[in-house]
Amino acid sequence: MQRRKFLSVSTVAVSTVASTLSATASVAMAAPKSAKTERTNKGFVVKSGQNRFGEKTQLIGHNPVDIKVSTKDTDGALSISEYTGYTKGGPPLHIHPAQDEVFIILEGEHLFQLGDTQYRLTTGDTIFIPRNTPHAPAQLSDKGKYLFFFTPSGKMEDFFRSLGALPAQASPQEFVKVFTDHDMKVVGPPLKID
Secondary structure, three states: HHHHHHHHHHHHHHHHHHHHHHHHHHHHOOOOOOOOOOOOOOOOOOOOOOOOOOOOOOOOOOOEEEEOOHHHHHHOOOEEEEEEEOOOEEOOEOOOOEEEEEEEEEEEEEEEEEEEEEEEOOOOOOOEEOOOOOEEEOOOOEEEEEEEHHHHHHHHHHHHHHHHOOOOOOOOOHHHHHHHOOOOOOEEEEEEOO
């Protein structure tokens, strides 16, 4: 192919691609959203000790989990909750296949397993847990508190509601089912604490 013809064909191809991209962008911007979203377009405040929706979600041992920023506020991109613990220990070793998780310790001493490594965390410490990583927290002090974030949020808010609804004498199989029903996998027992 002669250079002049090649340049002419190349210019037409680039022009066609640019026109197609421009038209696609215009259609996408003009197209109405088909799904109604619940995402808030206003800021809000959730006071200390309160839940975003006024709910009372308590895990076994009267340990409240308060939603601070809901999956509904972010179209599922993020949820933030606060846990206040009055009992030592924690959940079994588990995996979130689709969520990253962050804990920020507000009070007390906590042991975290992250993969094969254990960490002792206290007030002000933060731990990031990538999706698909076996992990488990365990409260070591008589009282503990932390914020925890899930991104994307998935079914985690409903997980805590379901967990809080279990009776104190629920079987290990019932606990595992709640994890499984909310897209998590239990891969080991809770952490042993002294």
